[in-house]
Amino acid sequence: MNGHCAIVTGAARGIGLATADLFHELGWRVVLVDRDSEELDFAATQRPEALALTLDISDPEQVDEMVSRTLDWAGRIDALVNNAGVAEFGPIESCDFAMWRRVMATNLDGIFLCSQACTSALKETQGSIVNISSISGLRASTLRVAYGTSKAAVIQLTKQYAAELGDFGVRVNCVAPGPVRTKLAMAVHTQEIIDAYHDAVPLNRYGTERELAEAIVFLASPNASYITGQVLAVDGGFDSTGVGLPALRAAHAARA
Template identity: 55%
Template structure:
């Protein structure tokens, strides 16, 4: 497969072994793309690769996106294997949930290293490959936590807010060479990770703030990502879409409103 020449488009998804990244990969495969999945979790990545069992269309690469040498090696391998890159989805992310005073600098840097530096490094590596084939699309996965503050998210929220601005910088500079950059900001998503760390009380708090009274499904985030990478979004550049059920728009009083409507 090395040096495969094909006009079939290629999407690179970081954090692609599970959750939102895996849902995004499935969207691209369903829309006639090949996909390259980068992930730091080698064991889960191997299981995902085995589940797809489709080497012609799926390439998995073990990679820590916060490490420049690993990112450059991964993107080189993808280009050598598939011959092109048309879309990059910067989805890889980590979080530390602690009060400001208890968050160590090492923890703060670890979160920014993956969530922000990773998006910068992967974009920098992919852009030259995209330019060889006339352009492409970058979608950064931020978070509602980058738009509104909440407790215990000093590192995570700050990294995602910075990612929103990185998206605008990318859009301004890369739009001139045919590469669009946009951002999706999910609210709570019903992934396996969320099920592990969100207690019943936390889920109830979210439901009280989200007008649609539920979490998103990973596929709903993938649909927004896919749209932004598609020709249907050919003039959308430097924007963000909150896929959050109205979370960012809401203030206080949602439970009271529901009761008044008999819901």
């Protein structure tokens, strides 16, 4: 162990868990945070060296608990990875205010709350924050009025924090994943959508959880010591190739 400590939210599975594992491989102590107690308990049993906290990052009191328990355990916070998020998709007219608030509460409010709560500890270590946005925060697509807006706001929040915390040596960056081969994505993407993504992505494939973790950990680490306020699209070139997918537009039209 090198003494450094990272908090990773949304760490029970997928990109968050892959990121936590890579931190551990590099000698960091890792705090796994997720509100899904069953999945988190399963991940934690295989990672006894980590601190697992079943908490909801959209709740200010639970976020404060996350910070206090981390400091009790590790004595410091060197990196915060704001990965927790929810995805609810649908046409604009079916996005009621309850859905809007569910998405914003985790995807935007949660990042604000966690970043604010960790700021004092990060100033002490001159640490870093990495926020996870999405390619949907960089460009519009169908069925994503709440999700895409929340992820675009994460990008602006990243820049606000970077501008203010740079005076204290704290770096704040953002990763915007493109299509990633997670269990959740593979469960909800039809073969038509998978084929369309392959056609639209210059590298002709989905990314892997490990590839996202490599970018996240790099930005969080001292290796990125002069990088702040940046948005890195880890998307196989998807952002460079146009707007939307025909398969998604067709799905939208069929539902109308």
